[in-house]
Amino acid sequence: MIGQLNKNSKKLIRFILRRDRVRIPIWILAISLITIIIAPAFAEMFPTQQERMLMAQTMSNPAMIAMVGPGYGLDNYTVGAMMAHEMLLFTALAVAIMSIFLVVRHTRGDEERGRLELIRSLPVGRLSNLSATVTVSVVVNIILSLIIGFGLYALGIESMGLNGSLLYGAALGSVGILFTAVTAVFSQLSQSSRGAIGYSFAFLGICYLVRAVGDVGNEILSLISPLGLVLRSEVYVNNIWWPVFVVLGEAVAIILVAYYLNFKRDLQAGLIQPRPGRKDASPFLRSPFSLALRLMRSAIIAWSVGMLVLGMSYGSVLGDLEAFFESNELIKSMLPSSGQGFTLTEQFLTLLMSIISIFGTVPALQILLKLKGEEKRDRCEHLLAGAVSRTRLLAGFLVISIAVSIIMQFLTVLGLWAAGSIVMEQPISFSRMISAAFVYMPAMWTMIGLTVLLIGFYPKATGFVWLYLIFAFFVVYLGRALQLPEWTAELTPFGHIPQIPVDDMNFVTVSVLTVIAAVLSVFGFAGYNRRDIG
Amino acid sequence: MSVLKITNLTKKFGKFTALNRINFEMQKGEVYGFIGPNGAGKTTTIRVLLGILKATEGEASIFGMDAWRDAVEIHKRIAYVPGDVNLWGNLTGGEVIDLLVRLRGSNNKSRREQLIEKFDLDPSKKCRTYSKGNRQKVALISALASDADVYILDEPTSGLDPLMEKVFQECVFELKSRGKSILLSSHILSEVEKLCDKVSIIRQGKIIESGTLSELRHLTRTNVIVETKKPIEALDTVKGVHSLNRCNQGISMQVDTEELGNVIKYISEFDIVKLESFPLTLEELFIRHYK
Structure with missing residues (x-):
């Protein structure tokens, strides 16, 4: 019976490997390379025990613990302890994501597209496809574990022995295998691959959050979350293996559930019925503006949360910065040169604000460029064939883009300030932070204006704004460290903004940039009103 | 009264001439067929x-207003169904119908419900799960539920099954009876034949034929099937005879309408047993033009 149900799964395994012969190696390579590169980078950046101790201090506040997990061996913060503390959780997330995509693609994904139907019409068992997919994913995770384990050991870093390195790999692999199992279950439950991916990611998010809450306050909660559990292996400090085996045991149990569900159900059926959507549109959905808002809703929410967390994570390290900077020449070199009379933290703040504004520009531009995407997919004609002028269409997207630029900047500062005032002895006031951040608005708007111009005249060249933004990031963020001349930064709007509080406010520059942004937009509108759509 | 008029319209994309000085005019209350093969310029004309x-040159106007300059004003009174319906994947069909109807500025809830029932659409599903036919239904329902004066339909039935095609035809007749004007682009000729008062045929960016269906047939040929006692000699040399074919019932041919009298006279000498004649279908018209 079992043989019948799994008939030909070996052939299917080969088939999956054939289809993913590029995809799988890329995942394995990317995750293991990043891990193996970061370890020596840590060793280089923090060569002395003293520097590492400072880092340990910076990392041991509740916000950081919530983000990266509890630190072990903080009193003797070796490179290994640092690696396990700061990298293990995030790498585990990447491995989980890899497993989710891999499993959905070959189970519900193939089923949804009707490819599995084709396979199942052949002499192939009912469970063969699931078996093949799970086998491939488990093997991929084992290979990844071994590569990372031996790879880290091969670096020859003193604090990273064979046992610890293999445990590091195994911790990652066990998370990957657990999420293989969880995703296999969700692929049985949900009727669409989007649904299966959504549920799996939601589960991953819950695991992360439960662990965050648990790590800060309640140890039991952390043990419930597999992500919390694997961190209890205290890699490179105490090297405890049992959490890995517990996670693997959980995975086996969950896989059995997936098999049972797959055995019971019909092809293309799901146990969770998709909720029927709205039969009518909400009264609000009646203009290009509300449509744009609706289309970008999830992206805006995700970015808002992301920027708030980004702000909080920067804020949570502000407390220990002074001591940390004093000892780190690299970061010192990145700060403005005119900073006499200001604390290093304040100088760091100016650098931070420029980076934050460049990050915050991304969602603002994404929203504008959504309009171009709509045009490319021939959906603008629905709108323009209605009683909608082009000006109104473009304006709808532009208004949201500008609003988003303001909201992102505000949320990041809010996070920065909230976390900063908890950890700093003398917190920087909210108004001071806001003015340091909002002085960058004209630079963000100039990028927005430029995008409007491109949409109006050269819609094919809109990719240029991304290159320009990446360029801005490099020259503004790394320019000083790389000792690039000042004018390179001034090629971007961000380089012209006065760095408050270190610089004085310069109303002329700020006004000129705002005017430039407005003029670019006006020209963009003129072009958009004149050209062919589609 | 003319509601839609195109005068010497030329549209170039770079060096490529998509439309070359085309002309046509649609009267109020007419159903106007706009036919041609893919890539002939139907959709380009409609987008202008x-x-x-x-437009690169020439003019396009609806309700006497300029199609480019007064677009918004015009669009309050027209409804449009694109040929290739692309919808927003994460909105439901019902939401899209409402949005599009509202963008035109009208709102007729009861007609919307009737149409959804008629076309048998589940409006609670996300558009990404719809097939081509269902996406087309969404666009059709939103157009038909709008209170418009002119309906521009670009190959509206290309994804519909025969049953739905019939529903669509009923809807068009109903619009016509209410005095609405409809521009219907199509390459489904039986549909144009059933629905349209007038037709323009476009090919490679040029209008090659325009007129009422009877006018167009007049310009062309008649199908004749004939059976005679004596074999007809040298029929292929007779002026105006084309597409000669021997079939079960005798000989079938196409005859230029202006030569019909002479051809019949010639044939009659061979003792006619059976003579059938019928107009060319649009299908045959089409094949002749695009060969």
């Missing part, structure tokens, strides 16, 4: 009419 593309 919608003010989405700008």
